[in-house]
Amino acid sequence: MTKHIALLRAVNVGGHGKVRMADLQALAEAMGFTQVRTLLQSGNLVFDADGAAPEDLEQRIEAELAGRLDLASAVIVRSAQAWAGIIAANPFADAARDDPGRLLVMPLKAEPAADREAALQAAIKGRETARVIRACAYLVYPDGIGDSKLTNAVIERQLGAKGTARNWNTVTKLAALAES
Numbered sequence: 001m002t003k004h005i006a007l008l009r010a011v012n013v014g015g016h017g018k019v020r021m022a023d024l025q026a027l028a029e030a031m032g033f034t035q036v037r038t039l040l041q042s043g044n045l046v047f048d049a050d051g052a053a054p055e056d057l058e059q060r061i062e063a064e065l066a067g068r069l070d071l072a073s074a075v076i077v078r079s080a081q082a083w084a085g086i087i088a089a090n091p092f093a094d095a096a097r098d099d100p101g102r103l104l105v106m107p108l109k110a111e112p113a114a115d116r117e118a119a120l121q122a123a124i125k126g127r128e129t130a131r132v133i134r135a136c137a138y139l140v141y142p143d144g145i146g147d148s149k150l151t152n153a154v155i156e157r158q159l160g161a162k163g164t165a166r167n168w169n170t171v172t173k174l175a176a177l178a179e180s
Helices: 021-030 054-069 080-088 093-098 116-123 152-159 168-179
Strands: 002-008 034-039 044-049 075-079 103-107 129-133 136-140
Touching: 002 054, 002 080, 002 168, 021 034, 021 044, 021 054, 034 168, 044 168, 054 075, 075 080, 080 168, 103 168, 116 129, 116 152, 136 152
Parallel strands: none
Antiparallel strands: 002 044, 002 075, 034 044, 103 136, 129 136
16 A cells, blocks of 8 residues: 545635535545545545556546536645655755745646746746746745735646645645654
């Protein structure tokens, strides 16, 4: 069995994509996943699954969400080992230590083309900073996220890949949950 972390995109945000975490946990268990746990109310799932590639798990979970919960949500899945690699690769150690709520990690459905990070950098209009490492964007919002022009839509358009972001606090809590 391999431990996985799944992130649902745009769940329980602004009244859209509402799903109870108990329903998400029950869905995952009905799919045959074991050791299923959720974190917070924003579509974070930790579970064990046997032998499936993360991309296959993404497709299966997306289909079940649509079929059982009438929820259209992109899902990003990483193994716990890959998640640990995301944490280790963080290029913004100071932000992780000093202001973890304003450091976001955005796993992507696909690795962007090499020139896409430059396009993302050019789209930044404020004091935000961004780095892309493989299929993950790291974003620092020193003035907060709420009023930033560097939105998910801008990031996805510039990188040419869908993703969903979590702040550093949530990233490390998911890692701890996967280790327990």
